[in-house]
Amino acid sequence: MISEWLKCAVGLGGDKLYITIANKNTLLTLSIDGTVMSTFTDPQLRSPRGLHVTHSGQVLVCGWRSSTVIQVNAEGNTKIATLVTQKHGMKYPLSVSCKKNDTIIVGQWQNSNMLLFEVK
Template identity: 50%
Template sequence: MLLCFAVERCAVSPTGDKLYITNYRQNKLLTLARDGTLLATLTDPALERPDGLHVTPACQVLVCGGWSNIILQGDSEGKSKLATLATRKRDGLSWPESVCYSSTTSSIIVGQYYNNNILVFRVE
């Protein structure tokens, strides 16, 4: 099966059975099976131009909303938003471009496009 969409970033689940893709033109997070079958689509009004993407060891999906200046946490199925972890207003995000969870430091690390700051958020 061949799917065509604007792929910005992709990540693989820790178990290797799912592929997550940010589609920045349609403001979606897509979840595909290993064979390319579309399993789920996550859309949220707060997610504009999804960019950076990371899957945690617990299979939670972290997505950067570039234009909306948010970090969104989605479930392992890629079907629903669990939380908005960071925002421009609350946390000073400025076009988040990359995101990563560190289990060693229990923190989320965010790289930003328009400045040289890397933000680190401790999570409990």
């Protein structure tokens, strides 16, 4: 099923499209006309699924197989930080969102508990 492998989010200015490609362990950033702007991979981003563009334009990406949430710059080409890992209780994250007060909400596969994390 193709929807299982691709997820997308639109950049704050509406000029970028971020796409996770799970079977390629990749975050792809496209301009609005479809031009590839960057291709990002990282060992802590295995089988990326859910993603979210924050109020500051950075991108949060769930690594499903790596059980991580990482933060990537607005250009989609550089990891800023690994925000959440298995040591925080994360297992198979599928969705992520961020409130303006820097609280990250993460949904997990086969787990009805949402995890909340404050980012400093």
